[in-house]
Amino acid sequence: MSSVRKVVLAYSGGLDTSVILKWLQEVYDCEVVTFTADIGQGEEVEPAHAKAQALGIKEIYIEDLTEEFVREYVFPMFRANTIYEGEYLLGTSIARPLIAKRLVEIAAETGADAVSHGATGKGNDQVRFELGAYALNPDIKIIAPWREWDLNSREKLMAYADKHNIAVEQKRGKKSPYSMDANLLHISYEGGPLEDPWCEPEEDMWKLSCSPENAPNDPVYLEIGFAQGDAKSFDGKDLTPAELLTALNTIACQHGVGRQDIVENRYVGMKSRGCYETPGGTILLKAHRAMESLTMDRELAHLKDELMPRYAKLIYNGYWWSPERLAMQQLIDATQVNITGTVRIKLYKGNVSVVGRKSEGHSLFDVNIATFEDDEGAYNQQDAEGFIKLNALRMRIAAKSSRHRG
Numbered sequence: 001m002s003s004v005r006k007v008v009l010a011y012s013g014g015l016d017t018s019v020i021l022k023w024l025q026e027v028y029d030c031e032v033v034t035f036t037a038d039i040g041q042g043e044e045v046e047p048a049h050a051k052a053q054a055l056g057i058k059e060i061y062i063e064d065l066t067e068e069f070v071r072e073y074v075f076p077m078f079r080a081n082t083i084y085e086g087e088y089l090l091g092t093s094i095a096r097p098l099i100a101k102r103l104v105e106i107a108a109e110t111g112a113d114a115v116s117h118g119a120t121g122k123g124n125d126q127v128r129f130e131l132g133a134y135a136l137n138p139d140i141k142i143i144a145p146w147r148e149w150d151l152n153s154r155e156k157l158m159a160y161a162d163k164h165n166i167a168v169e170q171k172r173g174k175k176s177p178y179s180m181d182a183n184l185l186h187i188s189y190e191g192g193p194l195e196d197p198w199c200e201p202e203e204d205m206w207k208l209s210c211s212p213e214n215a216p217n218d219p220v221y222l223e224i225g226f227a228q229g230d231a232k233s234f235d236g237k238d239l240t241p242a243e244l245l246t247a248l249n250t251i252a253c254q255h256g257v258g259r260q261d262i263v264e265n266r267y268v269g270m271k272s273r274g275c276y277e278t279p280g281g282t283i284l285l286k287a288h289r290a291m292e293s294l295t296m297d298r299e300l301a302h303l304k305d306e307l308m309p310r311y312a313k314l315i316y317n318g319y320w321w322s323p324e325r326l327a328m329q330q331l332i333d334a335t336q337v338n339i340t341g342t343v344r345i346k347l348y349k350g351n352v353s354v355v356g357r358k359s360e361g362h363s364l365f366d367v368n369i370a371t372f373e374d375d376e377g378a379y380n381q382q383d384a385e386g387f388i389k390l391n392a393l394r395m396r397i398a399a400k401s402s403r404h405r406g
Helices: 015-028 047-054 066-079 093-110 125-136 154-163 241-254 279-295 298-317 323-334 383-405
Strands: 006-010 031-038 060-064 114-116 141-143 179-182 187-190 220-227 230-234 259-265 271-277 341-348 351-358
Touching (some): 015 031, 031 047, 047 060, 060 093, 066 230, 066 241, 066 279, 066 323, 093 298, 125 141, 125 298, 220 241, 220 279, 230 241, 230 279, 241 279, 279 298, 279 351, 298 323
Parallel strands (some): 031 060, 114 141
Antiparallel strands (some): 220 230, 259 271, 341 351
């Protein structure tokens, strides 16, 4: 342990990471650098500065990464219409590569030889942080206290904090029974009553959105403008990526959009029940697919749909920086050249409906061909007979052969 001279800690200022900070100083006898990332979690990050200072930390990094998070991670993921196991929009998963990248970069900037995180030995986040760190610096040392220490309960953590005079906020009122993780894309809830997959989530668990039952009785319409696969405008106003996702979050939450209750397969092997609120992301996914439906070639769209589950699994399992994900991203991005136009969305009591789409110069929808009225010779319906017979040929041959055998 004495070989570690300096470590960069992913630090939130909460109980777990405050104890980790002191534990690293005590057990590894090393200098600690703290890194606190603001990725839109909706909580003040500045108090982490004072807490780190109080524990003797000299190098303290607090960074607003919300724009980079949405532009370089969320948007590329949504270009692929990414969903894990048919439901999960990967809100936690997609934030980890950015944090891992900054941990490694700060280690290089400060001359640290190790990084540390507060993820437990049961979950996916340890894998995501560490695969990312090793991909970007194969020689980095990683310290995962939850796999080393015996402080495996809140009571033990509190006792350690008390023994070492670590200031811990004692929040008034009833403590939430859930383990939560938030960023600008979503908030997740695990543990507590959710460990019984038959138990319906309590209404007061949800922090962002109103219930669909209590949403307004009148629908709301909005327009999202796309340019080469990325959302660029909201109701005609150009916004930065983080501004746009923030605006979508606000209106989606008002209409009860984005709640999910899922049992998923963790990479470490166990099944886990989690609840998620992904308000703006739910709208964004629906709108992006609608834009592609109008402007993307059929076979290209089907190829993307075939690749998406593999791409989603790579993100979920922590392989954002892997060569296969990077190669797939190049292919996905190449499909987005013509994904430009506007989608009209209707929100009503938790539902997201596409009610219009248009694209000047990029639409592949030809009304002269698709119409049920007189197409004036744009499409020769007699051509369909030969098309059908050729495609039926193998099945007709098989049917005759089966009849002879019978």
